[in-house]
Amino acid sequence: xxxxxxxxxxxxxxxxxVLLGLQIALTLAIVCxxxxxxxxxxxxxxxxxxxxxxxxxxxxxIGFGADFNLKNAxxxxxxxxxxxxxxxxxxxxxxxxxxxxxWSSGLSLTREQKTSSAYSAMYFSDxxxxxxxxxxxxxxxxxRPDELGERSRKTKGWPPVIIITRALGNKLWPGQDPIGxxxxxxxxxxxxxxxxxxxxxxxxxxxNDEVVEFATLLPEVINEGAFIRYIIRxxxxxxxxxxxxxxxxxxxxxxxxxxxxxxxxxxxxxDAYSDDRAMMIILGVVxxxxxxxxxxxxxxMASFWVTQRTKQIGTRRALGATRGAILRYFLAENFVITxxxxxxxxxxxxxxxxxxxxxxxxxxxxxYYVPVGCLSLWLLGQLAVLGPARRASRVPPAMATRSx
Amino acid sequence: MFGYYLSLGxxxxxxxxxxxxxxxxxxxxxxxxxxxxxxxxxxxxxDPIPWKSDRLHVVQLDNWDINxxxxxxxxxxxxxxxxxxxxxxxxxGRADRQVAMYKVVLPVQPANDGSGPEVKPYLMLGRATYxxxxxxxxxxxxxxxxxxxxxDEAMARVTVLTQTTNEKLFGGADSTGKTxxxxxxxYTVVGVxxxxxxxxxxxxxxxxxxxxxxxxxxxxxxxxxLRAQSSGNNSCFKAPAPGWEGYLASxxxxxxxxxxxxxxxxxxxxxxxxxxxVMEQKKLGRFERPLxxxxxxxxxxxxxxxxxxxxxxxxxxxxxxFLAVCLVNTVGLLLAKFMRKSGEIGLRRALGASRGQLFxxxxxxxxxxxxxxxxxxxxxTGLGLMGVRALYSEFKTITQLDWTMVAVTLLLSVLSATxxxxxxxxxxxxxxxxxxxxTQ
Numbered sequence: 001x002x003x004x005x006x007x008x009x010x011x012x013x014x015x016x017x018v019l020l021g022l023q024i025a026l027t028l029a030i031v032c033x034x035x036x037x038x039x040x041x042x043x044x045x046x047x048x049x050x051x052x053x054x055x056x057x058x059x060x061x062i063g064f065g066a067d068f069n070l071k072n073a074x075x076x077x078x079x080x081x082x083x084x085x086x087x088x089x090x091x092x093x094x095x096x097x098x099x100x101x102x103w104s105s106g107l108s109l110t111r112e113q114k115t116s117s118a119y120s121a122m123y124f125s126d127x128x129x130x131x132x133x134x135x136x137x138x139x140x141x142x143x144r145p146d147e148l149g150e151r152s153r154k155t156k157g158w159p160p161v162i163i164i165t166r167a168l169g170n171k172l173w174p175g176q177d178p179i180g181x182x183x184x185x186x187x188x189x190x191x192x193x194x195x196x197x198x199x200x201x202x203x204x205x206x207x208n209d210e211v212v213e214f215a216t217l218l219p220e221v222i223n224e225g226a227f228i229r230y231i232i233r234x235x236x237x238x239x240x241x242x243x244x245x246x247x248x249x250x251x252x253x254x255x256x257x258x259x260x261x262x263x264x265x266x267x268x269x270x271d272a273y274s275d276d277r278a279m280m281i282i283l284g285v286v287x288x289x290x291x292x293x294x295x296x297x298x299x300x301m302a303s304f305w306v307t308q309r310t311k312q313i314g315t316r317r318a319l320g321a322t323r324g325a326i327l328r329y330f331l332a333e334n335f336v337i338t339x340x341x342x343x344x345x346x347x348x349x350x351x352x353x354x355x356x357x358x359x360x361x362x363x364x365x366x367x368y369y370v371p372v373g374c375l376s377l378w379l380l381g382q383l384a385v386l387g388p389a390r391r392a393s394r395v396p397p398a399m400a401t402r403s404x
Numbered sequence: 405m406f407g408y409y410l411s412l413g414x415x416x417x418x419x420x421x422x423x424x425x426x427x428x429x430x431x432x433x434x435x436x437x438x439x440x441x442x443x444x445x446x447x448x449x450x451d452p453i454p455w456k457s458d459r460l461h462v463v464q465l466d467n468w469d470i471n472x473x474x475x476x477x478x479x480x481x482x483x484x485x486x487x488x489x490x491x492x493x494x495x496x497g498r499a500d501r502q503v504a505m506y507k508v509v510l511p512v513q514p515a516n517d518g519s520g521p522e523v524k525p526y527l528m529l530g531r532a533t534y535x536x537x538x539x540x541x542x543x544x545x546x547x548x549x550x551x552x553x554x555x556d557e558a559m560a561r562v563t564v565l566t567q568t569t570n571e572k573l574f575g576g577a578d579s580t581g582k583t584x585x586x587x588x589x590x591y592t593v594v595g596v597x598x599x600x601x602x603x604x605x606x607x608x609x610x611x612x613x614x615x616x617x618x619x620x621x622x623x624x625x626x627x628x629x630l631r632a633q634s635s636g637n638n639s640c641f642k643a644p645a646p647g648w649e650g651y652l653a654s655x656x657x658x659x660x661x662x663x664x665x666x667x668x669x670x671x672x673x674x675x676x677x678x679x680x681x682v683m684e685q686k687k688l689g690r691f692e693r694p695l696x697x698x699x700x701x702x703x704x705x706x707x708x709x710x711x712x713x714x715x716x717x718x719x720x721x722x723x724x725x726f727l728a729v730c731l732v733n734t735v736g737l738l739l740a741k742f743m744r745k746s747g748e749i750g751l752r753r754a755l756g757a758s759r760g761q762l763f764x765x766x767x768x769x770x771x772x773x774x775x776x777x778x779x780x781x782x783x784x785t786g787l788g789l790m791g792v793r794a795l796y797s798e799f800k801t802i803t804q805l806d807w808t809m810v811a812v813t814l815l816l817s818v819l820s821a822t823x824x825x826x827x828x829x830x831x832x833x834x835x836x837x838x839x840x841x842x843t844q
Contacts, residue, residue, distance in 0.1 A: 015831070019736040026729045030722060037718070062527060064511040065588040114471040154646045186643050225633055226511075258511050258525050278795035279715050285791075286722055289433050290729060296426050297733040304740030360714045 006333050013305075017337060020301055024341025024377060027294045029348035032373045033356065034283040036365045041276040047212075049097040049269070050165075050200035052134025055088070056233045056265040057243045058096060061250055063226035063257040071150070071223050073254055080253055081230060081246060082128075086238040091132035092221050093231045094124045096265070097202035098272035104203070104211065108184040109172060111191070117183075118171045120164070120214040121203030124151055124222050125231075130163070130198070132231045138166065140179045140196030143219040152224040157189035159219055163196035167213035185216075206272055226257070239264060294377075295384040302330065302388035313392055314399025323393040330389035331382055338381040342374045349373070405761075406768070413769035420741065424773070427737050431777025431824075434730025435817045436784030441716070441723040443785070443809050444792060449712045452602045453541070456664075457702035460540060461671065463661040464700070465489055465682060469641040470692035480708065481698055483610060484637065484657040487628075489685075494534065498677045499663035500670060501540050505533035506659050507608060507636035508627055510586040510620075514573055521575050528569065528586070529635070531608075531618045532627030538564070538595075540664050541607055546570075548580035548595030551623060555594075559629045563591040564621040570596045584620075589630060591622065606702055608660050609709040610637040634658045655690070663699070675699055727820070734824040738770060742832035753837035762833050770825020771818055778817030785813060 010017050063073060074092055081090035095102030103124070106116025123129065127143040140163070147161055162183070169178035182191040201215045222228070234242045243262040250259045270277075306313070313326055353365040417424040451457050464481040467489065468474040474482045485493075490504035508530045514523040531537075538550035547570075551562045563584060570579055583590045601617055631648050636658065644654030665671040678697040685691045700708055742749075749762060 015827075016736060016739060019732050019739070023729055023732045023736070026725060026732070030725050030729070034722065062509075062511055064513060064525065116472075153644075153648060153651060156646055188643075258527050260527065275713075275715060275796065278792075279719075281795060282719060282792075283722070286437065286726055289437065290726060293430055293433060293730055293733055296430070297736055300423060300426055300733075300737045301740060304744065307744065356718070360718065 003332070003336070006329065006336055010333065010336065016301060016305075017340070020297065020337050021341035021344060023294055023297055024338055024381070025345035025348050027290050028342055028345030028370070028373050028377055029352050030290055031287050031376075032349040032365065032369045033352050034287050035373070036353070036369055037362070038280045038283050040363065041273075041280050044206075045273045045276055047202070047206075048200060049202045049206075049265075050133075050135050050198065051097060051265060052233060053265045053269060055236055055239050056132070056134060056231060057239055057262050058093075058229055058231050058265070058268070059243075059246055059250060059262045060227065060229045060260040061254075061257050062228075062260070063254070065256050068226050068256050070226055070228060073257070074221060074223075074228055076253055077228075077230065077250060080249055081232060084242065084246060084249070086235050086242050087246075088233045088235055089128050089132040090230055090232045091125050091128040093129060093132070093229055094222050095121070095204050095229075096123075096133070096231060096268065097204060097215075098206050098265075098268050099204045100206070100272060102204035104205075105185055105216075107168075107172065107216070108187050111184055111187050113187070118168060118214060119211050120168050120216045121205070121211065123201070123215060123217045124220045125217060126221055127219065129217060129231070132233050133201070134233055135201045136199040137163070137196050138199045139177075140194070142196060147219045149220045150223040151218075151220040152222070155220075158185040158192050160190065160192055161195045161219065162192045163198060163217040164194055165198045165201050165213060165215045167200070168215065169194070169197055171214065291380060295380055298334065298381055298384040299387060302334065302385045303391075305333075306330070306388045306392040309392075310395055310399055311402075313395040314397055314402070317395060317397035318400040326393040326395070327389050330385055330392055334381045334385040334389075335378065338378055342377060345377075346370045346374070405764075409765040409768045410772070412765055413772050416741075416745070416769055417772060423737060423741055427734050427773050428776045428780060430730045430733045430737070431774065431817055431821055432780035432784055434727035434820075435778060435781030435813060436788050438720075438723040438727045439781065439785040439809065439813045439816070440788030440792060441719040442812075443789060445712060445716055445720050446809065447603050448716065449706065450603075451703055452604050452606050452706075453702060456542075459664055459666055460702050461663050461665055461674075461699040462701075462705050463493065463663055463678065464696075464698040465678065465691070466693045466696040467655055467657070467691050468693055472641065473693075474639075474641075481696055482639070482657050483660075483709065484639070485659045485661045486655055486657055487652045487659060488690075489681075490659040490661050492681070493661060493663075493678075496677070496681070499674055500666045501536040501664035502662065503534045503536045503540055504624055504659050504661050505531055505537060505608070506624075506627075506634045507618075508532050508622075508632045509635040510622075510632070512569075512573070513585040513588070515583075515585065521572070523572060528619045529617075530586070530620045530622055532622055532624045532632060534624050536664075537621065540662060541602075543600040544598040546596045546598040547578045548593070551594050556623050556625055559625040560623060561589060561591045561626060562594045562623065564595040564597065565593055566597045566617065566619050567599050569619045586620070586622070587630075587632075604706065604711055606706055606711075607662060608636065609705070609711065610660065628652070665699070671699060731820050731824045734773070734821065735827060738773070738825055739828040739831065742766060742828045745832065746835050749832055749835045750837040753835065759833045763829055766829040766832055767822060767825055770821050770829065773825070774818040774821025775814070777821060778814045781817055782810060782813050 063070065078090060078092065081087055103122040104119055105122050107118050107120055109117045126148050127145055130137060130142055147159070149159055164178065172178065172183060173181055178194045178197060181194050183194065184191050198217065202213065203211045203215050206212055232246060243264065247259055247262050316326065349370050356362045357364060453460070463485065464483070465485060466474065466481050467486060468482055473479065494502060494504050510528050510530050511525055512528045513525050516522050535550045535553055535556050546567065550564060551560060555562055565579065570576060573584060574582065579593045579596060582593050584593060605617065638656055638658040640654065640656035642655065644651045644656055663674060665674050675697060679695060682691050682695055682697060752762065
């Protein structure tokens, strides 16, 4: 295929060339960056919470009136919940991964240090907590019933034994075994000893990269005010039915309270990432609309050119050009225009990414986004131009002799 | 003349329905994308109380840890105050109006005595505040009035209900003077609000800008007396001493504090007062960090707390880049269309039409495309906003298209289509009549 006649033809309609090229360039820049943001969000959403999310749900209760005794209520509730057929485990808990609300505290490696070595989410539960969440202990041992305590405004100090996540252990003691090490949750109080390591348990704040993997499980039940939350794990497939039963039973055994609607951990996850999901959908719609608009633009311009050059095409056909040659001419012309646009677009795409990095602290886009985007747009251009090009190839040679 | 050009334009557009549809659709899509994102942006970022936003100020003090700033990443001061400072500033009363407040969750125990609808006990979001809250943030009253300053001081068991709560508990009737029971305590209703929903809950941004509105208000002093815990954000840099009293005396921050300052002079005066207050506290061993006090007004506060999320900003940027693509597309298509009419233009020129007349004629044709695109775009914007409401549950109340936005949409589309039409029109008008007529 000779490129020279194509180029000289294009030079005669520079404006159209610039417009189409610009459109393709902007399309490439937007599509690459949008796809990259989508992939970032997808990666964020794929991180496991460390819990068994399929079979778990939470229920909350808040008592009212002067006669309400939280401690007794918790004991009654747990006895009832754990006895329900189908419930594998139930435990009181102050907060859960992905709920975006909870207790965070600094941990120090020495009593003397002024600033904390790390910040961690604090989960308060009893010896059933780990199992109820479905989190996995990879080293050490779980809490024993004799290590349990409670926490209220009157509580001083911190428990002598704690369980932390593997990521938190790595942060505090890189490369060492955290079991048996001491850490201060309050430098004015006594240190706590690590007795167990959880494989993974996210903090409630999943959009905070600093602390998301740092969690501490404490053997204390919060006994303050009238509010309590339970995490309940059921046998597979029984979650939804048991959620209704548990809710009704809780209201039944103690009427002096409000039982808040149960929520599955799957729903908690969906809520936690709803903004990310929305962003992905919006960007997806933008990408789709953009590709449609660009494709239609190419079709429109190509049709115009074919009409404008009907006579020239006829002349070429009369001089011996085959239908295939005409078809290839328009395909090649589109390829040249798209390529020019893509060169410009590659620059724009990286520029846009740099702007995002500077203003929104996003990551750098991996190098392969632009080449893959270019390939897709070449393909899109060729497909879009195929219709008009075929129409051009059907122009009869006799057209050369006709005037319009 | 205008009418004639309009009919010429319409006829020309009808001649290539596919090309015309393509142009209208392109503009409509670009307009819809940019207007949808702009509406969200506008509603979240715009001034929620324009008539007095420059007179309402958040009080920010830096009582944080000497070794560690409150916000190391962005260098912001704490967004709330301690109980100690909030009550000291309330007692001093040096602003024109001031209010300390926090969020409480209270169980409501309906009387169900037959006087109102039958309601099961439920949890309610309340705000513990001072009587100045009402004249400062200006919620409209339907019945009654705010409680008095004396009632603040007396820790009175009084409440102001919102319209929805009054609807729920009293069927919407005038409930002033009646009692309601929250968490085992009887409160007398002194006032009922009319419908009130600021687009952004700017007076408390600590737990999200678009979270549910309050359902009732009670005096701050009453809530403290009843030891009602804050359900909002609470931050401590060291553990408070045991017990409720220990908590109140701690350096934990959990109270929002606003001051109304009616002139820049008053603002400067109040700033001096705050600085003096902090210096005084330093003598008592508090406020170990360098002196820092701030009085951001409503709009500064909304910007400081980043109410408009970065996702929304990126969406606006992308939407306008998208509009640019659509416009470039339209320029290309219009150019194709007008160049195709070269013969006709040449003929009209030869028959005596001036360049100016032809220019006007084609600009009107482009304008018609713009208006049609705008109208279709408006419909698509409505669809887009429905989509946004479905995607972001917390946007339910704010993503409504108002008349300003409708006007902006139409203006934007006509403007962009005319802009897109300028170059092709100019090119079309440069057609030499002789050369065009010759080839025929």
